Amino acid sequence: MHEMSLAESVVEILQEEARRQAFARVRTVWLEVGALSHCDPEALAFCFDVVTRGSLAEGARLEILRTPGQGWCLACSRPVVVARRGDPCDSCGSYQIQVTGGDAMRIQELEVD
Amino acid sequence: MCSTCGCGGDDHGQSETEIAPPPHPPHTHGHDHDDAHDPPADPGAAGRRVRVEQELLAKNDRYAAANRQSWEARSILALNLLSSPGSGKTALLVATSRALAHDVKVAVVEGDQQTSLDADRIRATGVAAMQINTGKGCHLDAHQVGHAVESLALADRSLLFIENVGNLVCPAGFDLGEQARVVVLSVTEGDDKPLKYPDAFASADLVVINKIDLLPYVDFNVDRCIAYTRRLRPAVETLCLSATTGDGVAAWLAWLAARRTDLLQARRARLAAELAAVDGALNPPPGATPQP
Numbered sequence: 001m002h003e004m005s006l007a008e009s010v011v012e013i014l015q016e017e018a019r020r021q022a023f024a025r026v027r028t029v030w031l032e033v034g035a036l037s038h039c040d041p042e043a044l045a046f047c048f049d050v051v052t053r054g055s056l057a058e059g060a061r062l063e064i065l066r067t068p069g070q071g072w073c074l075a076c077s078r079p080v081v082v083a084r085r086g087d088p089c090d091s092c093g094s095y096q097i098q099v100t101g102g103d104a105m106r107i108q109e110l111e112v113d
Numbered sequence: 114m115c116s117t118c119g120c121g122g123d124d125h126g127q128s129e130t131e132i133a134p135p136p137h138p139p140h141t142h143g144h145d146h147d148d149a150h151d152p153p154a155d156p157g158a159a160g161r162r163v164r165v166e167q168e169l170l171a172k173n174d175r176y177a178a179a180n181r182q183s184w185e186a187r188s189i190l191a192l193n194l195l196s197s198p199g200s201g202k203t204a205l206l207v208a209t210s211r212a213l214a215h216d217v218k219v220a221v222v223e224g225d226q227q228t229s230l231d232a233d234r235i236r237a238t239g240v241a242a243m244q245i246n247t248g249k250g251c252h253l254d255a256h257q258v259g260h261a262v263e264s265l266a267l268a269d270r271s272l273l274f275i276e277n278v279g280n281l282v283c284p285a286g287f288d289l290g291e292q293a294r295v296v297v298l299s300v301t302e303g304d305d306k307p308l309k310y311p312d313a314f315a316s317a318d319l320v321v322i323n324k325i326d327l328l329p330y331v332d333f334n335v336d337r338c339i340a341y342t343r344r345l346r347p348a349v350e351t352l353c354l355s356a357t358t359g360d361g362v363a364a365w366l367a368w369l370a371a372r373r374t375d376l377l378q379a380r381r382a383r384l385a386a387e388l389a390a391v392d393g394a395l396n397p398p399p400g401a402t403p404q405p
Contacts, residue, residue, distance in 0.1 A: 006169050009171075009172060010169060028160070095344035098347065111159070111161070111162055
């Protein structure tokens, strides 16, 4: 359940940003989670509720923005959408795909007081 | 407080590191999150919007970069070993420690939920080992490993093995600063395991298929397993061996030696370039303006 560690990272980042950007409370967190990232969004949402208790983000809304996986098909030399790791190229059927994006876990924006 | 990173720890020199897991309150509600989040306390007035753009793993990645820089500066080859529990990571490291005892300094960081049994097995071969007990934690992170390595007092040009917690899911996302990642899979686990646990295999530089002495007794197709692994990481290297019988271990030792040679040659090239620069400064070519 490494989502607990990830949720703790969210709170640490919020605390650092609160000092840097001078706010006291977080109402909403917009979090980008790539389809190919090492994160289960539902587990992260559960852990976020747990670890934000008693913090500046207690009761905050977590908006998870899913981004699609991106890859480069080595067989047909074109960019492809990768729904899951290990899936074939949707145009040529090859499995020779290099993942190029969609694995980020990034806080994008906050609504704060 | 720790002088390296200000983490508040004061026991990094001890032989065992207990990293306390975060407190986890009892579950009092279900896990359905379709509509489980409380709205803001004052939904009427909108709050201020601020941009952040921060990666969740940025802090771990900073510690990992510091580990990597420190190890590369000392020509230490660091490998991160991932696998499910029981695939034979420790058996492979015991065999490796015995084989390399007279050639290379070896050190091992062991990650387990509890006990020092694995570190004890490694130490019995005469190799320095440090056990990290993660408690309820499911993976090693770069900060834990950095401190564990401090207490091992690694020799320059040594070989560092980091045996991660037996788990093919969580450790995959955490860079420890290793030069290469090795995923170990045993033939009793099934040849479709790479597809079932893609994150770990997609991050592997080398996949070791272990316990090949058991192939006659199990339904495991080595070629299929390697083909599945290449779907996830087209350029991955693979080795088949038995840590117990020693079959195939020579190829593993050769792989380690080649990685170490690459690291040492890169170091040698940097030192040669620096030496040439220093020589150039001491003996400028005729006609060059003398530098102060």
